[in-house]
Amino acid sequence: MNDYPKFAVIGGGSWATAIVKMLSENLPKIAWYMRNETALEEIKINFHNPNYLSSVEFDVDQLFLTNDINKAISYADYVIFAIPSAFLSKEMEKLYVSLEGKVIISAIKGIIPETSLIVGEHFHTVYNIPYDNIAVITGPCHAEEVALERLSYLTLACGNPEHAKTVADCLSGHYIKVKETDDIVGTEYAAMLKNIYAIACGMAHGLGYGDNFQALLMSNAIREMKKFIKKVHRMKRNINNSAYLGDLLVTGYSLFSRNRMFGNMIGKGYTVKSAQMEMSMIAEGYYATKSAYELNQKYGAKTPIINAVYDILYNGKDPKKTFRKLTEKLD
Numbered sequence: 001m002n003d004y005p006k007f008a009v010i011g012g013g014s015w016a017t018a019i020v021k022m023l024s025e026n027l028p029k030i031a032w033y034m035r036n037e038t039a040l041e042e043i044k045i046n047f048h049n050p051n052y053l054s055s056v057e058f059d060v061d062q063l064f065l066t067n068d069i070n071k072a073i074s075y076a077d078y079v080i081f082a083i084p085s086a087f088l089s090k091e092m093e094k095l096y097v098s099l100e101g102k103v104i105i106s107a108i109k110g111i112i113p114e115t116s117l118i119v120g121e122h123f124h125t126v127y128n129i130p131y132d133n134i135a136v137i138t139g140p141c142h143a144e145e146v147a148l149e150r151l152s153y154l155t156l157a158c159g160n161p162e163h164a165k166t167v168a169d170c171l172s173g174h175y176i177k178v179k180e181t182d183d184i185v186g187t188e189y190a191a192m193l194k195n196i197y198a199i200a201c202g203m204a205h206g207l208g209y210g211d212n213f214q215a216l217l218m219s220n221a222i223r224e225m226k227k228f229i230k231k232v233h234r235m236k237r238n239i240n241n242s243a244y245l246g247d248l249l250v251t252g253y254s255l256f257s258r259n260r261m262f263g264n265m266i267g268k269g270y271t272v273k274s275a276q277m278e279m280s281m282i283a284e285g286y287y288a289t290k291s292a293y294e295l296n297q298k299y300g301a302k303t304p305i306i307n308a309v310y311d312i313l314y315n316g317k318d319p320k321k322t323f324r325k326l327t328e329k330l331d
Helices: 014-024 037-046 069-075 085-092 119-127 143-147 161-171 184-207 211-232 242-253 258-267 272-278 284-299 304-314 319-327
Strands: 007-010 030-033 063-066 078-081 103-106 134-138 152-158 176-181
Touching: 007 014, 007 069, 014 030, 014 143, 014 161, 030 069, 037 063, 063 069, 078 161, 085 119, 085 284, 103 119, 103 161, 119 134, 119 184, 134 161, 134 184, 152 161, 152 184, 152 242, 161 176, 176 242, 184 211, 184 242, 184 258, 184 284, 184 304, 184 319, 211 242, 211 284, 211 304, 242 258, 258 272, 258 284, 258 304, 284 304, 304 319
Parallel strands: 007 030, 007 078, 030 063, 078 103, 103 134, 152 176
Antiparallel strands: 134 152
């Protein structure tokens, strides 16, 4: 099989590892870039990522492993970025090969701090990638359940039907179902915002609020998300679809959710710095909170939950008092 699509995955974390696993079910070769040379050597010797989803075993003959981002991108026609949004610009500084003609797929759930743009807009604006060559992978899907091969659903947003089918086919499997949509901007903002709401859910749990309040908080969160996205990008969309509501629910409730975990620690009294130090993974919602709050100064959507999380994380406000005030604004 010489005419198979050529994919590269950029990133060495749990979501990147899960994506490589999905692709390896359908493709004979995948390029995989990660900057951690020790982890690459471990994969070559012991066939698993030592730091993330270590239960997943890879056939190394299927993998083109490299710590040179240029080699990975040169190999591929389809490039999936799965690194924290806060670190994308730094990684891209290493790039000297052209992205022209490549299909860029974002599996990043956040806003690029340097440009205050979602990932698709960032690649379009900074690297002149046509929107037809940009796609977004969202959930509801946790990497840990992909590793366990539990039935999971992805949403693939892309304006080009041919690219969408190719990517969807390469990710699909007996435990992965992929739904396609053309709402690139909306799904990407939803993927960013749900991490903020998951932090709020974690904070509430850490503060001792129960299931009744959690349900109310999530109900308000999906309506707040709808208002925010509508201000940023107006189009016909059903906010109750899995890419929006489903992804929000799994991130807000799941024990696998690093953003919920981060919020839970803050609610229990950890400082932001101590919570970040104790976690081995990045909580994207921390960076997303600042970006969403600042972006909303322009759009003016009514976002009491985002505002409360921002006050706690960035203004040092007391979580207990802030949530007490927040409860008066929810219905």
